[in-house]
Amino acid sequence: MLNFVSNPHTNGLDLAALGEMVEAIEKDASLAQAGFAVTTRWSGQTRSETVVESYSLGGKRIERQHRIVADEPCELLGTDSAPNPQELLMAAINACMTVGYVANASLRGIRLDSVEIRMNGTLDLRGFLGLSDDVPPGYENVDYDVIIKGDGTPEDFEEIHRAVMKTSPNYFNLSRPVRMNGTLHVG
Structure with a gap:
C-alpha cells in the first residue's frame, strides 16, 4: 500500500489527488483500466505522423490532442526532420x-x-x-x-x-x- 506523506505537493505532484485515486481504485477495480491508442500515418519517405486523440480511464473517454512526428536520419534514407x-x-x-x-x-x-x-x-x-x-x-x-x-x-x-x-x-x-x-x- 502506498504511504502518503504530510506534504501535499512534493516535487509538484498532488499527493492528495493521488491518494483519492488510489482509494477509488481500491473500492472499484474497473476504475484502474487505462486504455491508450494512437493512429500513425505515413507522410512520405521514412516520415510518419502519429495522432493522439483520446485515452480512456475507468471506461470514460477523455479527449486530448497531440501529434508525434518520426523520421530517420539521412544516412538511413530519411530527412532527419524528427x-x-x-x-x-x-x-x-x-x-x-x-x-x-x-x-x-x-x-x-x-x-x-x-x-x-x-x-x-x-x-x-x-x-x-x-x-x-x-x-x-x-x-x-x-x-x-x-x-x-x-x-x-x-x-x-x-x-x-x-x-x-x-x-x-x-x-x-x-x-x-x-x-x-x-x-x-x-x-
Whole structure:
C-alpha cells in the first residue's frame, strides 16, 4: 500500500489527488483500466505522423490532442526532420520511468533536485534488412543509467529504483515479451 506523506505537493505532484485515486481504485477495480491508442500515418519517405486523440480511464473517454512526428536520419534514407522510432521508443521508456522515480520519491517525502535517465542500445541492421535469419531485427540489450539527486539517502534511492523496475509500465513492456495481435486490412 502506498504511504502518503504530510506534504501535499512534493516535487509538484498532488499527493492528495493521488491518494483519492488510489482509494477509488481500491473500492472499484474497473476504475484502474487505462486504455491508450494512437493512429500513425505515413507522410512520405521514412516520415510518419502519429495522432493522439483520446485515452480512456475507468471506461470514460477523455479527449486530448497531440501529434508525434518520426523520421530517420539521412544516412538511413530519411530527412532527419524528427527523432527516429528507436529514439522515440527510448524516450517513451525513459519518460515512463521518470514518472515512477518522481512519484515514488514524492510518496516518501523525498524532494528531488534532478532525475536523468540515459539509455542506449545497438541493433544490427542486417536483421531489419532481412539479410540474415540469425540476426534479430531489434535490440538484444538496452543499457540505461539513472542519475538522481535529492534529499534522500542512497538506500532510499535504491528502494525507489527497485519500485520503478517493479511498477513502470514501459519498463515492463520492454523487459518482457508482449503479445502483438496484428490484423492486416488491404483497401
